[in-house]
Amino acid sequence: MKTAFALVLALVLIGPAVAQTASTPAAIRDAALTDSTAWDVLESLTTEVGPRLAGTPAAERARDWAVAKLRELGFSNIRVEPFPIQSWVRGAESAEVTGPYPQKLTILGLGRSVPTPPGGIEAPIVVFSTYAEMLAQPEGAFTGKIVIVNQPMRATEYGAFGPNRRTGASEASRRGAVGYMTRSLTPATTDFAHTGASNPIAGVTPIPAAALSPPSADLLARMAARGPPVRVRMKLDSAPGGSTAWTVSGDLPGTTRPDEIIVIGGHLDSWDVGGAVDDGAGIAVTTAAARLASNGGRNQRTLRVVMWGAEEMAFAGSAYLAAHQGELSKFVLTSESDTGADGALAVRLPVGALNGPAFANLAGLLEPLKVVVEPAAATGAGDDVSAIIGQGVPAFSFRLDGSRYFDLHHSADDTLDKVDKAKMNQMVAAWAVLLNLAANSNQNFRPPPALAPAR
Amino acid sequence: MKTAFALVLALVLIGPAVAQTASTPAAIRDAALTDSTAWDVLESLTTEVGPRLAGTPAAERARDWAVAKLRELGFSNIRVEPFPIQSWVRGAESAEVTGPYPQKLTILGLGRSVPTPPGGIEAPIVVFSTYAEMLAQPEGAFTGKIVIVNQPMRATEYGAFGPNRRTGASEASRRGAVGYMTRSLTPATTDFAHTGASNPIAGVTPIPAAALSPPSADLLARMAARGPPVRVRMKLDSAPGGSTAWTVSGDLPGTTRPDEIIVIGGHLDSWDVGGAVDDGAGIAVTTAAARLASNGGRNQRTLRVVMWGAEEMAFAGSAYLAAHQGELSKFVLTSESDTGADGALAVRLPVGALNGPAFANLAGLLEPLKVVVEPAAATGAGDDVSAIIGQGVPAFSFRLDGSRYFDLHHSADDTLDKVDKAKMNQMVAAWAVLLNLAANSNQNFRPPPALAPAR
Numbered sequence: 071m072k073t074a075f076a077l078v079l080a081l082v083l084i085g086p087a088v089a090q091t092a093s094t095p096a097a098i099r100d101a102a103l104t105d106s107t108a109w110d111v112l113e114s115l116t117t118e119v120g121p122r123l124a125g126t127p128a129a130e131r132a133r134d135w136a137v138a139k140l141r142e143l144g145f146s147n148i149r150v151e152p153f154p155i156q157s158w159v160r161g162a163e164s165a166e167v168t169g170p171y172p173q174k175l176t177i178l179g180l181g182r183s184v185p186t187p188p189g190g191i192e193a194p195i196v197v198f199s200t201y202a203e204m205l206a207q208p209e210g211a212f213t214g215k216i217v218i219v220n221q222p223m224r225a226t227e228y229g230a231f232g233p234n235r236r237t238g239a240s241e242a243s244r245r246g247a248v249g250y251m252t253r254s255l256t257p258a259t260t261d262f263a264h265t266g267a268s269n270p271i272a273g274v275t276p277i278p279a280a281a282l283s284p285p286s287a288d289l290l291a292r293m294a295a296r297g298p299p300v301r302v303r304m305k306l307d308s309a310p311g312g313s314t315a316w317t318v319s320g321d322l323p324g325t326t327r328p329d330e331i332i333v334i335g336g337h338l339d340s341w342d343v344g345g346a347v348d349d350g351a352g353i354a355v356t357t358a359a360a361r362l363a364s365n366g367g368r369n370q371r372t373l374r375v376v377m378w379g380a381e382e383m384a385f386a387g388s389a390y391l392a393a394h395q396g397e398l399s400k401f402v403l404t405s406e407s408d409t410g411a412d413g414a415l416a417v418r419l420p421v422g423a424l425n426g427p428a429f430a431n432l433a434g435l436l437e438p439l440k441v442v443v444e445p446a447a448a449t450g451a452g453d454d455v456s457a458i459i460g461q462g463v464p465a466f467s468f469r470l471d472g473s474r475y476f477d478l479h480h481s482a483d484d485t486l487d488k489v490d491k492a493k494m495n496q497m498v499a500a501w502a503v504l505l506n507l508a509a510n511s512n513q514n515f516r517p518p519p520a521l522a523p524a525r
Numbered sequence: 526m527k528t529a530f531a532l533v534l535a536l537v538l539i540g541p542a543v544a545q546t547a548s549t550p551a552a553i554r555d556a557a558l559t560d561s562t563a564w565d566v567l568e569s570l571t572t573e574v575g576p577r578l579a580g581t582p583a584a585e586r587a588r589d590w591a592v593a594k595l596r597e598l599g600f601s602n603i604r605v606e607p608f609p610i611q612s613w614v615r616g617a618e619s620a621e622v623t624g625p626y627p628q629k630l631t632i633l634g635l636g637r638s639v640p641t642p643p644g645g646i647e648a649p650i651v652v653f654s655t656y657a658e659m660l661a662q663p664e665g666a667f668t669g670k671i672v673i674v675n676q677p678m679r680a681t682e683y684g685a686f687g688p689n690r691r692t693g694a695s696e697a698s699r700r701g702a703v704g705y706m707t708r709s710l711t712p713a714t715t716d717f718a719h720t721g722a723s724n725p726i727a728g729v730t731p732i733p734a735a736a737l738s739p740p741s742a743d744l745l746a747r748m749a750a751r752g753p754p755v756r757v758r759m760k761l762d763s764a765p766g767g768s769t770a771w772t773v774s775g776d777l778p779g780t781t782r783p784d785e786i787i788v789i790g791g792h793l794d795s796w797d798v799g800g801a802v803d804d805g806a807g808i809a810v811t812t813a814a815a816r817l818a819s820n821g822g823r824n825q826r827t828l829r830v831v832m833w834g835a836e837e838m839a840f841a842g843s844a845y846l847a848a849h850q851g852e853l854s855k856f857v858l859t860s861e862s863d864t865g866a867d868g869a870l871a872v873r874l875p876v877g878a879l880n881g882p883a884f885a886n887l888a889g890l891l892e893p894l895k896v897v898v899e900p901a902a903a904t905g906a907g908d909d910v911s912a913i914i915g916q917g918v919p920a921f922s923f924r925l926d927g928s929r930y931f932d933l934h935h936s937a938d939d940t941l942d943k944v945d946k947a948k949m950n951q952m953v954a955a956w957a958v959l960l961n962l963a964a965n966s967n968q969n970f971r972p973p974p975a976l977a978p979a980r
Binding site for chain 2: 113116117118119120121127128131171172173174176259260261262284285288289292293296481482483485486487488
């Protein structure tokens with residue numbers, strides 16, 4: 071009886087003894103579509119941490135959350151890698167028309183903006199409907215004025231409109247302005263301001279800079295069109311925060327080729343007003359996909375999930391390169407997920423990768439997900455991996471449905487409810503298939519060395 | 526020569542002497558579709574005044590704007606009718622989770638909420654997913670707590686969800702709560718809080734009350750579901766403002782029956798965060814429609830456009846009744862436009878009105894606008910006219926496409942860009958046709974006196 075009882079107890083304790091069998095890439099793909107890991111990770115990050123700008127206490131909570139989450143999900147070799155940053159932390163902000171039609175404006179200061187004096191600045195405005203028109207004005211044209219650029223961003227043309235936010239304040243200052251406000255870089259017309267980094271030009275007197283919500287930008291344009299001078303008061307406060315950020319990573323070690331490392335991930339930091347889609351979703355998708363791709367620890371190459379610690383101010387990628395210069399030759403493939411969670415449309419691979427065996431079946435495996443394998447080489451694989459890609463690490467890149475992305479981007483509306491679980495899981499499935507194939511191949515994705523030029 | 530020259534000059538000065546001919550109702554309808562009056566009125570109000578809560582300086586600017594606009598548009602007998610209000614003016618507001626997961630919350634205090642002490646209140650929360658569940662709790666159940674009701678409003682069921690905002694704080698207070706926050710009354714999930722009046726129950730200790738944005742309400746629910754107590758700090762400031770509001774009206778006097786008055790309009794006041802759709806659009810539509818309906822001053826009955834001065838706190842309708850008790854018998858028909866500008870779907874008339882000649886052609890005239898004349902009697906003709914309707918003034922009511930209305934309602938996103946000019950002009954056309962028919966009829970829309978009951 072005693073022996074029999076002990077045997078029964080042992081069975082109860084270890085649970086049903088179903089032998090775990092290796093899954094095929096197709097089975098991994100299908101399992102991903104109903105897997106809850108990505109959603110659970112994102113729900114946890116947005117609930118327990120929330121917005122997490124580098125340099126703030128929230129970024130430290132995010133670091134601790136990341137370590138605990140990777141451990142909980144079975145990652146090993148968990149690393150917390152500090153690196154120096156120059157942080158910028160938002161204080162109280164407001165803007166209003168003081169005359170002739172007093173109204174409040176919806177704004178967010180731009181990252182790196184200088185603060186105004188405590189009482190704010192008040193000045194007449196000059197409004198341009200394009201950035202080019204503003205740039206066409208001569209030196210001294212804006213003396214004593216606040217410059218407004220009210221140029222709606224077309225669709226997803228974020229890159230083309232970048233200067234409006236990044237260098238507009240410096241360009242206005244060069245022409246005498248005392249303040250600068252740009253229409254938020256979004257095609258949406260909801261009353262959210264969308265923040266983001268500005269990049270003051272060295273040697274130009276810095277002036278306070280903010281993003282206006284589209285309705286507030288339109289309002290100023292309508293007021294200005296009436297003729298009489300429109301006066302605006304803007305108050306921006308900000309201060310440096312902490313001088314350290316942390317990139318957190320964890321590995322699913324390869325069984326037979328642990329020193330061949332596939333480096334993927336998202337960025338852990340976010341703007342101080344959102345952070346679910348940008349880039350909680352990237353963290354969630356890559357973490358979930360790596361686990362599924364490892365297929366219960368059967369991955370031959372190492373899968374490394376990296377949560378970069380300061381993308382928004384563009385520090386983390388170069389820090390990661392500097393810290394990992396010695397092991398770059400071990401990095402066989404890389405990509406970052408950082409354009410939302412609305413589903414993958416296409417993927418691109420390193421030049422020549424489709425000539426080898428690793429991805430021979432990729433197109434067929436992704437077809438049910440409606441993800442196309444494009445023949446062109448990967449581009450835009452992520453801000454945090456561009457530095458290591460620049461050093462020769464092969465990259466792949468997913469192209470996503472970005473039609474809603476800039477409605478939410480860098481705004482307070484970037485919240486968990488905006489994420490569609492099914493669309494996010496379609497991405498998890500596509501990533502998991504690709505990672506599973508790559509992690510169980512011995513294909514070298516680096517281009518063959520160039521032939522020495524003929525003499 | 527001298528005489529001939531003077532004649533030529535006179536012709537030049539008075540412009541082309543085209544005799545103005547009377548338009549038909551169909552021609553008025555068609556002209557309305559491309560008329561710019563409604564848009565111009567709304568553009569002017571939102572640009573030159575903006576949000577205009579009763580009791581604030583903006584409400585005084587709105588009053589002056591209304592007088593000038595009615596004059597500019599050719600109205601006469603312009604009246605400014607003051608009436609007493611108990612105003613409530615928002616001060617600084619904020620709310621945040623202090624632990625275990627510190628995050629900021631997006632809120633707007635509810636109208637009539639008491640302020641918190643200057644340092645705010647901080648307390649553990651209790652979250653309910655329905656209002657009924659909260660009401661089911663016994664006395665003392667919430668002692669020392671902040672009560673959260675996170676019940677998403679279904680579609681346009683604003684009325685059914687009214688108690689969540691209006692009496693929730695009193696009901697929570699009865700059960701011991703120290704603060705109350707309701708999920709905003711909106712089906713949308715954007716990160717806007719939607720304010721509105723609360724109606725504290727007499728004799729119940731008032732507690733601070735606010736509306737949460739849907740994402741913030743969901744966030745609190747997710748945090749609370751984890752088990753450990755969640756603590757929230759809320760800070761609300763408010764103060765009484767001015768004690769007078771103004772209803773402004775103007776007439777297009779009737780040619781043959783000036784003492785038969787059709788009373789239409791919208792409300793001039795708005796919440797302090799929006800006011801384009803609610804109810805700038807109502808002002809714009811009715812003002813434009815009355816002008817078109819008058820057909821160059823040919824209206825036989827008087828068309829009166831009223832801009833009621835304090836709808837949001839529900840004072841203006843009864844004040845209007847009190848001030849006009851003596852001329853109620855002159856009011857032949859009334860309606861208010863106060864559910865947006867997304868186009869009319871249907872109209873209802875006073876009981877029996879379709880039996881007379883006035884509206885015999887109405888259905889055919891509205892058919893090209895895709896507006897249906899429904900046989901049922903008018904309902905919900907507007908908060909500001911319900912008091913005079915209660916005294917027997919016949920009413921008509923348009924039913925609008927309200928599918929977007931509560932996405933914007935009482936939020937900062939209620940801005941001019943949300944108005945579709947073509948949809949608004951479809952409303953102008955429908956109103957103008959109806960008003961033109963009514964203003965040129967001698968039909969009495971009051972029901973015939975009831976027969977004396979048989980003895």
